[in-house]
Amino acid sequence: MIFEDLDRFNNPIIFQKLRGLNNNLNKAGLNIVFIYSVKDKIFALQESETSPAALRTKFFDIIIPIFPIHSYRDSRKVFVKERNKYEILSSEQDRKEESEDYFSERDDELEEKESSNLKIDEKYLAGLGLYILDTREIINIISETNFYAAELPLKLLESKNAMNKLLAMMVYKNVMPQDFDNLSSGKESQLARP
Structure with a gap:
């Protein structure tokens, strides 16, 4: 089950109640996974003694960040992908290349990064x-x-x-x-x- 825009309520306690509901449903034999799409800032409560990072990790088992479009390189890919959805705007070759190139290019980049000795001191x-x-x-x-x-x-x-x-x-x-x-x-x- 996917929940979006819960951060508009500006109250992280809602996640505590949903976590309890999810646990009860799973104990009853239903295997339901709750997925939330929220901004980090909802956990920055002025009156809370708990740090925002601790609040975030308290409510969720896994946190997957959404990487923003931040550069020409990334926004270009979005433009190409969107263009290729429309036959009138792109050729069949464009659509084929886009689907093949993205994943092979990404795999090559990841392999290069892994072998490049990047590290945190x-x-x-x-x-x-x-x-x-x-x-x-x-x-x-x-x-x-x-x-x-x-x-x-x-x-x-x-x-x-x-x-x-x-x-x-x-x-x-x-x-x-x-x-x-x-x-x-x-x-x-x-x-x-x-």
């Missing part, structure tokens, strides 16, 4: 270990870092400290989700205000 992990203690948060931050590394172009990841910076960005995304959402939407950071 252990000193950064040790430093984060002083501040982030929740195992679920750590698993989620590393998982999101891996997901973004798989999506970003290799040229970008090969620059000095790129993987460490990517990890820092994922920590920021998890610890300060509302501010991260503002920045990624082109809005002013809430932290910059006096």
Whole structure:
């Protein structure tokens, strides 16, 4: 079962109630998986003593980030894919190439990234270990870092400290989700205000 736009209620307690409902349904013999599509910032509660990252990982077993369209390279693929849906706008060859090229190109990129010796320096992990203690948060931050590394172009990841910076960005995304959402939407950071 897929739930969308629950973040508009701006109340993460709804996920606690849905998790309870899901557990009860599964105990009754029904095998139902609840899937939620929400923004991270819903878990940035001012009155909560629990960190946004801890709230997020508390409610969900698996978190899959949605990678935004962020560059010419990605938006170009969307344009090509959309064009190829319409026969009048594209040739049969275009539609065939698009379906074949995307996955082979992505597989080649992933293989190249895996063999390129990209890594996160252990000193950064040790430093984060002083501040982030929740195992679920750590698993989620590393998982999101891996997901973004798989999506970003290799040229970008090969620059000095790129993987460490990517990890820092994922920590920021998890610890300060509302501010991260503002920045990624082109809005002013809430932290910059006096």
